[in-house]
Amino acid sequence: MAISRWALLLVLLIFPFGAFALEPIEVDGRESGDKLTGQSEVWHDPDDSQPLASIVEAYRDGEFGPLLSAGSTGLKKGAFWSHFALRNVTDSPVTLSIEYVDHQLIELSVFQREPGAASGYRPLINLSMNKPFDHRRISHNRFVFPVSLEPRQTREFLVRFSSDGAGFVFPSMRIWNPDTLRSNHTLETGSIAFLFGGFFLMSIFALVGGIATGSRTFYAYSVYALAKIIGWATILGYTHQYLIREDFHWRYMSISGAVTILCGLIFARIFLQTRRYTAKLDYVLLLMMANAGVLLISGLFAIKVLALVTITIALLLYPVTTVVGIVRWRQGSGEAAVFALAWSLLMIGLVVQAFRDLGYVEHNFINYYWPPFSSFTEMLTIMAAIGIKVRRLRQQKLVAEKQYREHLEQSRSELQQLVWARTRELEAAKRLAEVEASTDPLTGIRNRRSFFADAGLYLKLAQRKHQPISLLMFDIDHFKSINDNYGHSVGDEALRSFTRTIFEKTRETDIFGRLGGEEFGLLIAEDAQNARHTAERLRDCIAAIELEAAGCNLQFTSSIGIASWQPGISMETLLKHADRALYEAKRRGRNQVVEYQPETAAVEL
Template sequence: MHFMQGFAAREKALSPSAPLFVLLGLFLLLLTTPLGAVPSDAIDVNGRESGDRFTGQQEIWHDPDDSHTVEDVTRIYESGGFGPLLSAGSTGLKKGAFWSRFALRNVTEAPVSLNIEYVDHQLIELAVFQRPLGAAEEFEHSLTLSMSEPFDHRPVSHNRFVFPVALAPGQTREFMVKFSSDEAGYVFPSMRIWNPDNLRSSHTIETASIAFLFGGFFLMSIFSLVGGIATGSHTYYAYSVYALSKITVWATILGYTHQYVIREGFEWRYMSISGAVTILCGLIFARIFLQTKKFTPKLDYVVLLMMANASLLLIGALLEIKILALVTITLALLLYPVMPVIGLLRWRQGSREAIVFAVAWSVLMVGLVVQAFRDIGYVEHNFINYYWPPFASFTEMLTIMAAIGIKVRRLRQEKQLAETQYRRHLEQSREELQDLVWARTRELEMAKRQAEQEARTDPLTGIRNRRSFLADSALQIKLARRQRQPVSLLMFDIDHFKAINDAHGHGIGDEALRSFSQTILGQIRETDIFGRLGGEEFGLLIPEDSKNAQHTAERLRDYIARIKVDTGDGTLQFTSSIGIACGEPGCTIESLLKHADRALYQAKSRGRNKVAEHPAEEGAESH
């Protein structure tokens, strides 16, 4: 079209005496121009481009099946099949691939090196074909940039697709670029033209800005984690995880995860996975912060539905079920406005921080809406709306942190008010409460003593339980060590106690344990420490040396053998095996128990109703 308009203008300017030259020129032009081609004006470049120049969107063609080769597309272009993009910058959600044709002309007398940058992050693959403008040869494949390829395969290190172009002095090259989105996706067929040095400088500033953004998310996460540790509040912990998820999702969506973290084996579904995790973390935090379960129980079911939907989105992304992921992400966006509504309702209920939360969530919603309108082609793609969603997300987090601060301040004020009212009430009722306090104190002291006694006493036999026995024995051993006095531990085990229970029942067994305990108590001193270790095992710590401990053990064994328990069908008598361990320098109650247990095993192995003293024989094991 541009060629025909120019030709018409030149024809009008010619004099009547030049028809031969016109026909000759037209003939030569037809020889050098492919049949049916309508070459567009090339974009003039001089090597100083700073990204404000774009490849045109006037020559675009949609391949719905992504089945055409560059030769097929060239024929379609030459037959006039290409046309302008009829939107603000995006093709909208379409299947297949899009092709864009443009030409670059070096207007200088020196070689020019350029970088051509794709303007968005939502592309799976970009293939570049080129040839000299007007040449009869076919387009040659220059390179293919793919999201699934290792990042090191990219000729230019950038989080978005960038390919280099070299133009000789005065040269014009024609490009055919294929944009693929893997079945269905959004394509922005325009590309920025850069001088390589200018692109590196811009990318450095852009990366530094995003790093600052991520640093803010990280600091918010750390502050919240510290707040959670200090207060034990689940709100802080949930916010900390939510802030970290923001770093993950935006780093993945904007391409930095592929550039710096997963440089090989990166998959497109990672974006959906990180997005699902962030949505789920945000909903969990919102549910905790707004206390929807307590104050808005009906709407809490909607929040639970949103959380379940986010979980399905995560499952769909993990299992690559694209229809599930598409349905769930659409439902998630449709349900997002519920959260500001809940925030407003909680504000009406008296929660001042809830209105700040509603504003924060609304800011995030605006960012997502802007991105949606940009993706479907209603809003022009530019630097502002490209980075609006992540910066809106950052603003949301800052606002929510302010809301948390307001909530903490409110809780502190409520606490101070409650304390003031409580003190005033105490002052007004001091005389009346004093008597009640004293009475209650006496009751508590009695209850405490009783509880302590119960905690130290075996409920069946009335003697020390294991914990009390161990504690008192440990103190007694330390005292004996300081006073250089001997100490010995006797461990008792009622012989064949299981047979007693089996033959006479547990009631008679319990009576046997009580009779055993009372017999021992009647034969020892008050300073001796006697307790039930468990089951039919008992322990006795006495301040005696080995010889006296042996004598005491034999004496007690004899008294035990005299015990008689009335079973109703007759009289029950039983015996006990006793193991002795004598204290040594540096001994503990644990070591004495271990040695006495080995000695007890020896007593039982000798036929029971015996007394044995540690050390046990080599190779003996505790029973």
């Protein structure tokens, strides 16, 4: 070990302070961003605690090595150091602008030296997102620093890339002629301003549409468009450059990103009506919203690692929304197909960005600006989808108006009008009488007579189609004590709440009715196993009902008996079997689901 150290010292004496491990990058002052400082000499400081002297020693000891990824370090703690050299190949002084390629970096420190200089590395510049924007020598939304080289001069550089704890680092930096960089930045800023103007106009148009129609879809779209402006302006660095020039913090990017994702998911749920038509996928969207909520919290409390993890998860989960759009399109919603196309454009860009940040995809101009431009295209396409939806609703309205006019034209004569009016009155009276005769007045569902009539027809139809049938009988536990302790008005409200809960959790084809008192029946086209699952689900829903009574929250449970139809069994027999199972459920302590079994009379689930 001692011999190797003496050998290293001898080499350093012969070749003062570090002969280049790699050839310097030759520059002539005409660079247009196509040359990069490279990723061949990179070193990781896991704790971001090593002083410059230790970094120089690590470089001398050959600890710097190539970055083994497509361009990003991936999500890592600490800081990364990069070494490179620039050589002016001209006989004139050269001034360059070195630009960091991404917007996620928190701090950039640069040190320079001339090869062979005894003084070693000296600080050139320190750029930080947490400092006022005016401390930057070059006004740019990304980190840029100037470099000057004398004729034929070569300079070495050590650059520290810090993410303030943990983050994604792209060690490469672009080399520019200052005038070319300014022109390019003006073009970039103008293009982004065009996008933001488009977002703003779409937000205004949607707001006007919401005021005119009262549709939640327009309001949600308007807020979503505004969130896009705030999110992208902050993420790309323009908020720091033009608005919050003092006291800017990286958590503003997480907060704005979380708000944008939340607004997008809320709009998607409203536009696609996922809660109504795709309940299972709606739970996935709710999970994505919860992840965005965690991102928002991590931004508010400046939890850097959690923010980076949740934003990456959010980007990787974005394809789910496209799947939901495709499912709704297959269900018959034409505008959902356009929505799926729009979201796919955004989704591809964001997923590519996620893989780029993780180091699986090379960083370039296309995948850097793909997300904001695809976001703009997404909003335009969604606006078209909203237009398709509005057009469909308008056509439905025109059809309804045409039918109404045709109806009025048929009633020209006074006699026909009188006959028609009288006929309608009689029909209305008949329907009202039929409804009153078949409806329970308290709960609004079928009464006992109507339940048995509809259930009998349902049973015959199931027999012809060889479909399974199961009967669920409900009894509200200790209902008498509710009336005794809280009064009949509370008892009536308990019956109505019970009825609403069952009605909302069942299908329109199911037969549901009140058999008397606190007993109810539900006939469903399910076999015994699925009927048990349904009964347990409904029992949980009933137990979750809360009523306000006497200054406190009142909750109650229900016992459920199940009987499955077998060939040769009548509706009356099926009811007796379910009633026996219900009795057994109450005997076992209530709040139970019990299935009738011929062998054992009743067996607890």
